[in-house]
Amino acid sequence: xxxxxxxxxxxxxxxxxxxxxxxxxxxxxxxxxxxxxNDILMPIVGIITGGINFAALSVKVGDAExxxxxxxxxxxxxxxxxxxxxxxxxxxNKTRRTAA
Numbered sequence: 001x002x003x004x005x006x007x008x009x010x011x012x013x014x015x016x017x018x019x020x021x022x023x024x025x026x027x028x029x030x031x032x033x034x035x036x037x038n039d040i041l042m043p044i045v046g047i048i049t050g051g052i053n054f055a056a057l058s059v060k061v062g063d064a065e066x067x068x069x070x071x072x073x074x075x076x077x078x079x080x081x082x083x084x085x086x087x088x089x090x091x092x093n094k095t096r097r098t099a100a
Contacts, residue, residue: 033084037077045076 010016046052057069 030081033077033081037073037080041076041080042073 042054045054054069054073057072058065058067060066
């Protein structure tokens with residue numbers, strides 16, 4: 001079997017298509033989560049903390065700028081994504097149990 005035929009067979013498998021759909025949906029989902037964190041959660045956190053803009057927090061060390069505020073914000077994004085995925089998986093598993 002030639003390499004082109006082997007590649008064609010690989011692409012034609014359903015798992016590759018499912019993976020591609022998952023990647024596209026995941027990218028769109030990431031934009032929603034980014035907006036949730038940047039446009040809703042972080043302003044609320046800023047109000048609670050007295051108007052601190054986490055994205056702007058940084059410290060200069062010589063010529064380097066350490067943007068630790070951005071790290072804090074991205075950590076919050078990760079926690080939100082992990083929590084939403086946890087809820088989604090929990091609901092999915094509950095649906096599978098009731099269907100079985």
